[in-house]
Amino acid sequence: MGSSDRNLWKLEDHPKLPKGKPVAVVVLDGWGEASPDPYNCIHVADTPTMDSLKKGAPEKWRLIKAHGTAVGLPSDDDMGNSEVGHNALGAGRIYAQGAKLVDLALASGKIYEGEGFKYIQECFKNGTLHLIGLLSDGGVHSRLDQLQLLLKGSAEHGAKRIRIHFLTDGRDVVDGSSVGFVETLENDLRQLREKGVDAQIASGGGRMYVTMDRYENDWDVVKRGWDAQVLGEAPYKFKSAIEAVKKLREDPKANDQYLPPFVIVDENGKPVGPIVDGDAVVTFNFRADRMVMLAKALEYEDFDKFDRVRFPKIRYAGMLQYDGELKLPSHFLVSPPEIQRTSGEYLVHNSIRTFACSETVKFGHVTFFWNGNRSGYFNPELEEYVEIPSDIGIPFNVQPKMKALEIAEKARDAILSRKYDQVRVNIPNGDMVGHTGDVKATIIGCKAADEAVKQTILDTVEQVGGIYVVTADHGNAEDMAKRNKSGQPLVGKDGNVQILTSHTLRPVPIAIGGPGLLPSVRFRKDIQEAGLANVAATVMNFHGFEAPSDYEPTLIEVADN
Numbered sequence: 238m239g240s241s242d243r244n245l246w247k248l249e250d251h252p253k254l255p256k257g258k259p260v261a262v263v264v265l266d267g268w269g270e271a272s273p274d275p276y277n278c279i280h281v282a283d284t285p286t287m288d289s290l291k292k293g294a295p296e297k298w299r300l301i302k303a304h305g306t307a308v309g310l311p312s313d314d315d316m317g318n319s320e321v322g323h324n325a326l327g328a329g330r331i332y333a334q335g336a337k338l339v340d341l342a343l344a345s346g347k348i349y350e351g352e353g354f355k356y357i358q359e360c361f362k363n364g365t366l367h368l369i370g371l372l373s374d375g376g377v378h379s380r381l382d383q384l385q386l387l388l389k390g391s392a393e394h395g396a397k398r399i400r401i402h403f404l405t406d407g408r409d410v411v412d413g414s415s416v417g418f419v420e421t422l423e424n425d426l427r428q429l430r431e432k433g434v435d436a437q438i439a440s441g442g443g444r445m446y447v448t449m450d451r452y453e454n455d456w457d458v459v460k461r462g463w464d465a466q467v468l469g470e471a472p473y474k475f476k477s478a479i480e481a482v483k484k485l486r487e488d489p490k491a492n493d494q495y496l497p498p499f500v501i502v503d504e505n506g507k508p509v510g511p512i513v514d515g516d517a518v519v520t521f522n523f524r525a526d527r528m529v530m531l532a533k534a535l536e537y538e539d540f541d542k543f544d545r546v547r548f549p550k551i552r553y554a555g556m557l558q559y560d561g562e563l564k565l566p567s568h569f570l571v572s573p574p575e576i577q578r579t580s581g582e583y584l585v586h587n588s589i590r591t592f593a594c595s596e597t598v599k600f601g602h603v604t605f606f607w608n609g610n611r612s613g614y615f616n617p618e619l620e621e622y623v624e625i626p627s628d629i630g631i632p633f634n635v636q637p638k639m640k641a642l643e644i645a646e647k648a649r650d651a652i653l654s655r656k657y658d659q660v661r662v663n664i665p666n667g668d669m670v671g672h673t674g675d676v677k678a679t680i681i682g683c684k685a686a687d688e689a690v691k692q693t694i695l696d697t698v699e700q701v702g703g704i705y706v707v708t709a710d711h712g713n714a715e716d717m718a719k720r721n722k723s724g725q726p727l728v729g730k731d732g733n734v735q736i737l738t739s740h741t742l743r744p745v746p747i748a749i750g751g752p753g754l755l756p757s758v759r760f761r762k763d764i765q766e767a768g769l770a771n772v773a774a775t776v777m778n779f780h781g782f783e784a785p786s787d788y789e790p791t792l793i794e795v796a797d798n
């Protein structure tokens with residue numbers, strides 16, 4: 238590192254706060270704040286640790302925004318999610334996120350002028366354009382209206398044969414809504430066919446069982462998708478996608494998230510859209526984590542995660558580039574937000590030693606997303622990232638405690654080792670169990686998360702004279718019911734309350750404390766509208782540094798008396 242580099246990265250000393258205090262940063266995934274209610278699992282669960290943080294010191298507990306424009310999403314009707322949440326937490330600034338960047342590129346038509354589209358367009362003359370992604374209007378990974386525009390635009394820009402391979406959602410949107418989304422899509426495809434474009438659905442499956450795994454938790458998920466999308470092979474074959482989704486949902490245990498893979502076949506039983514040499518492929522999700530594995534399978538010549546059987550010579554582009562370190566995929570339709578100079582990178586340059594940990598399903602959240610969608614270390618000598626393997630093949634409502642205590646134990650050992658200045662964890666339960674829609678299990682999960690917080694912070698931070706920051710990335714478990722405008726739970730045709738499996742628009746708590754925190758430190762009163770992006774500067778302060786001037790302001794002040 239040259240001296241000019243050093244100057245670029247050097248953080249100013251904080252005028253009042255000391256260096257050398259171990260800082261524990263705990264992110265509770267899917268843990269928002271809402272009024273007491275039977276469908277508020279955090280309220281119903283026994284959560285003495287989080288309760289005591291809230292009640293204990295009013296000047297050290299507050300709410301911050303975790304959704305909408307506060308985290309770079311197109312509007313304040315957009316619920317928060319882990320990608321934008323951890324990006325904001327780690328980067329300390331608000332970036333226009335994938336959802337918004339794609340909206341802009343589609344609205345201006347620039348998407349069709351970029352390198353990525355030109356690259357795939359080469360195939361339109363003789364090959365098929367395949368679009369693979371999540372079919373819903375959830376706005377977390379993808380959006381139906383963006384797919385509709387891309388379909389129309391691709392046809393206008395020369396695509397003559399189009400095949401869609403969709404994943405049903407039921408996680409960011411209500412379970413069962415997949416049928417309506419497929420109907421809308423079929424309608425669009427019919428209109429394209431009337432204009433002479435050979436456009437059809439070719440395959441499908443539920444997002445959690447087909448294709449959209451993340452952080453290499455279970456390659457079988459991606460393989461199931463590959464078999465259907467690329468090879469045209471699946472356990473179920475149907476003549477129409479609407480029929481497929483309706484029939485597969487008839488199984489009483491079926492839900493949109495876990496629908497089995499299927500392919501659409503013609504009257505001779507032949508799959509209508511396997512991917513072959515000369516085709517173009519676009520993965521239309523803008524969000525990174527659950528597309529990286531498929532991107533590797535589509536792009537890497539050397540690949541040993543499963544037997545691809547065929548590796549067609551295609552031109553592949555992602556909606557965005559999903560991994561900034563791996564530069565994956567190498568072609569993309571829209572440039573991702575340029576998240577630079579994250580707090581993790583700054584702290585490494587200022588000799589802060591960091592330990593980060595979660596279980597597989599959230600591991601990349603406190604590493605990859607935290608560091609601005611960049612995999613790997615900034616400096617392996619100063620950082621250690623530990624992944625605890627998640628259970629595979631067991632639904633999280635069956636094991637709602639997940640690995641919360643194991644994560645806490647790793648954090649505890651890391652703090653006690655005194656080898657690290659910052660110990661950062663993500664505790665997954667509120668979110669992962671919340672997404673199952675199982676209220677009872679989510680309550681158990683919230684209790685386990687609360688116990689993990691106690692072990693990680695109250696107990697260990699006390700022992701070493703450290704500081705803690707406990708917060709969350711967005712809401713989920715605090716509201717498990719769909720509601721009408723006045724906030725009453727909606728009741729479905731079956732007479733049951735409609736369950737909300739998705740994230741929410743709720744704010745999240747942030748609590749600070751620990752024996753290492755000067756008693757005169759308190760939350761400022763002058764920034765009411767704070768959000769997740771204000772946390773990075775706060776954490777830098779706790780390490781004894783001022784944040785860079787373009788970071789969102791710190792949440793704290795040091796009182797004079």
Ligand SMILES: O=C(O)[C@@H](CO)OP(=O)(O)O
Nearest residue numbers: 318319320377408409668
């Ligand atoms: O599971 C996921 O992919 C999303 C919801 O779609 O949740 P999170 O943002 O918490 O990772």
Ligand SMILES: [Mn+2]
Nearest residue numbers: 266267319710
């Ligand atoms: Mn999350």
Ligand SMILES: [Mn+2]
Nearest residue numbers: 267668669672
């Ligand atoms: Mn989630």
